[in-house]
Amino acid sequence: GAGVSQSPRYKVAKRGQDVALRCDPISGHVSLFWYQQALGQGPEFLTYFQNEAQLDKSGLPSDRFFAERPEGSVSTLKIQRTQKEDSAVYLCASSWGGANYGYTFGSGTRLTVV
Template sequence: GAGVSQSPRYKVAKRGQDVALRCDPISGHVSLFWYQQALGQGPEFLTYFQNEAQLDKSGLPSDRFFAERPEGSVSTLKIQRTQQEDSAVYLCASSGRLAGGAQYFGPGTRLLVL
């Protein structure tokens, strides 16, 4: 595809609901990243995949957060039993082997937990 796409763009959830956020990376990009961006802050790393392997999940804030990329392309970030503190923009990025370290970001999903 032309760029990284994410869906939904906006999500309102009631506290305690489960949500699933989808990311479609740039075609052929082997690495996929999830970041969380609070209002007025820089993105914070959550987790990262190389193909289908989750190589680093050190940034996931709790066991309510789960990410998968079963076929090495599309990824889903799932948040169970959402809390108000989960309200943020969730950014997905991808990079290729020849990208020289640069990551290309999607538009983000803005999650609001009421």
């Protein structure tokens, strides 16, 4: 596609619910990144894929967070048993290779846990 597409744009979850956030990167982009952006803060790295391989998941805050990219294209970030502190904007970005030329970001999913 022309850009990085994320869905849903907004998600409200009750505490304890599981959520799944989708990212559809630019076609042909081998690298895919997930970031978490709390209100009034800069984005913080969560995880990185190169094709279908998850090469870095050091930023995932707990084992309730799980990401996958089974066919090297669309990625899903899953959060189990959501907590209020999970409320944030989740940004996805992709690039053709490394990040030397910057990424192309999606518009994010705003997750609110009530």
